[in-house]
Amino acid sequence: MSNPVSVLAPGLLEHNGAPAASKITSNSQVQGAAGAIGTQADTVQFAGPSVSGSWLTGAGRVQINGAPALTAVSTGISTGAPTPTFAPAGPMSIVQTDPRIKAV
Numbered sequence: 001m002s003n004p005v006s007v008l009a010p011g012l013l014e015h016n017g018a019p020a021a022s023k024i025t026s027n028s029q030v031q032g033a034a035g036a037i038g039t040q041a042d043t044v045q046f047a048g049p050s051v052s053g054s055w056l057t058g059a060g061r062v063q064i065n066g067a068p069a070l071t072a073v074s075t076g077i078s079t080g081a082p083t084p085t086f087a088p089a090g091p092m093s094i095v096q097t098d099p100r101i102k103a104v
Helices: none
Strands: 003-006 020-024 043-046 050-055 076-082 086-094 097-103
Touching: 043 076, 050 086
Parallel strands: none
Antiparallel strands: 003 097, 020 043, 043 050, 050 076, 076 086
């Protein structure tokens, strides 16, 4: 079953519900209506208690620049401030997608 892809950083939430402040991506070629489609290689930055996040799973069949595309069912983990290490803070989720673009 295909799922809509992730596009905007505010559509990504950390474990306590705070939206992402920005998304660092190497994808500059594959775009949706609102911007670049997210990939598993993207790094997410938060303004809340979590500092950053990374993705553990992406689409199984769709790759962008060699990295799996992010869909509504992709999983990620956010990490807290470096005190003394970047400890996992909790899961990230995708709540806002581009419904016109789907990936498997």
